[in-house]
Amino acid sequence: MIIRRLDFRGKSLTKSAYKRELPRATMDIESAMVAIAPVLEAVKSGNEQTLIELGQKFDGVTPKNIRVPREVLQASLAQLDPAIRSALEEAIIRIKKVHGDQARVDKTSEVVEGGSVTQRWIPVDRVGLYVPGGKAVYPSSVMMNVIPAQIAQVPSIAVASPPQKDFDGLPHPTILATCELLGVYEVYAVGGAQAVAMFAYGVDGLCEAADMVTGPGNIYVAAAKRALRGVIGIDSEAGPTEIAIVADASARAKDVAADLISQAEHDTIAAAILVTDSAKLIEDVEKELELRISQTKHSERIRTALSGIQSALVLVDSVDQAVDVVNAYAAEHLEIITKNAADVARKIRNAGAVFIGEFSPVSLGDYSAGSNHVLPTGGCACHSSGLSVQSFLRGVNFIEYGEKAFKDIASNVITLANSEDLPAHGEAIQARFE
Secondary structure, eight states, X not given: OOSOEEEOXXXXXXXXXXXXXXOOOOOOHHHHHHHHHHHHHHHHHOOHHHHHHHHXXXXXXXXXXXXXXXXXXXXXXHTSOHHHHHHHHHHHHHHHHHHHTTOOOOEEEEEETTEEEEEEEEEOSEEEEEOOOSSSOOHXXXXXXXXXXXXXXXXXXXXXXXXXXXXXXXXXXXXHHXXXXXXXXXXXXXXXXXXXXXXXXXXTTTBOOOSEEEOOOXXXXXXXXXXXXXXXXXXXXXXXXXXXXXXXXXXOHHHHHHHHHHHHTSOTXXXXXXXXXXXXXXXXXXXXXXXXXXXXXXXXXXXXXXXXXXXXXXXXXXXXXXXXXXXXXXXXXXXXXXXXXXXXXXXXXXXXXXXXXXXXXXHHHHHTSSSOOXXXXXXXXXXXXXXXXXXXXXXXXXXXXXXXXXXXXXHHHHHHXXXXXXXXXXXXXHGGGO
């Protein structure tokens, strides 16, 4: 049996109990924070040479330049496979469409005549966007980070991605080409915790400090975000990817198995969960998994992920119970492959993104649906959202009261201030009458 089975039939568990039955893979982020502490300190007090030495230590290559020259970006785009360029350009159009509709408008509330509060949406001044390297190449992550920041009108945008042995210490050329395609010319060959630290602290003569860092990465990137949160704003501490699928007897086992495999391909601790009321579908999916894993490229990685504690085939009494299970689990990616899938999707409360119906697989959202694929993991979808234009904006209140409106409410403010034993607050009001 490649993937464990759970039987929830006849059970009515609490949200906490369902979560205990469906644990995530263990990530020792506390140990990672200890491991990266010297790295963060080295970058804080170091210079460009420090980053070069860290690249040699952690990536096994000495970057020729920490900042990638513009001509290298241009050359990478010129040499990009035309089919890849065309696919990227179409994805960019769709992502811009979806994220363009997320733009915020200022709103003024007339509280009383002569007294107003305006909420204005102001972008952060500068963001550092992290694009991982390692097991795969992620030009999609360039698009998903850069486009919402651009639509939010962030004035200063920089990208960091690990140096690669195969490319003379530069990030992967497809990543560089995508940056050029999007008009982002400030790109750094820096990976891991040191990239987050570079953006948090800045490096004299090389890189200005950023106000915010976004983008997925490995456990050391997540640990650096946790350690430096407060010095910088972050989107989330991204963990290993996860997919949950709610399916009934109408679902095709081939589709379900292929989708589970697609996310297990990312990492040995990626999570893949099927929740269904069809025992036959579970049997058929398991057969398809055995067949398809042996035929795909990263079979060993996928088999390890599917056999881990974080993955499971779950049998329930009904689709309604399946909804309870996945609302408790709060998956990063949730697929609904059932009859009346749109109706089922309306019952979902907790998920990073919901993919409705047979022809809306997670892979579509990873690249070209138009939605963002930087999503909350580890159950954080019960309280957090995916990356969006809003992520780069701050709602700032602008308060403006005229003399009459101020005088009309002054006594109330003084009363409340005194009730909280903060008389100087009231005195600041009274001073206007003296």
